[in-house]
Amino acid sequence: MESTHVSALQMKHAGLERQIAEEMSRPSPDQSAIQMLKKRKLRIKEELQFH
Template sequence: MLQEPRLRSLQERHASLERQIAAEGQRPQPDAGTLGRLKRAKLRLKEEMHRLRPAR
């Protein structure tokens, strides 16, 4: 299926954003703007992954 490589790519980017969010959260003074931007990007990826997955 053509969507599977795209889905894997999105999953990798989603995991990368998760790591970035965790790293920012561990800083002594996390940047709220950066955290918000990362979380919004992660949510957009999650929504796109949901659209690409076959209905069950």
């Protein structure tokens, strides 16, 4: 059960990284969206550290 949760978190983290990269590659990136995605990614990273 625990490794499934960690795997799900890792997949979410990778997905957020991809979304951030996509947004940053746009001609005029939405900085507020990037900040929101980065905060979500950080929370997932913190949760992964506790597992």
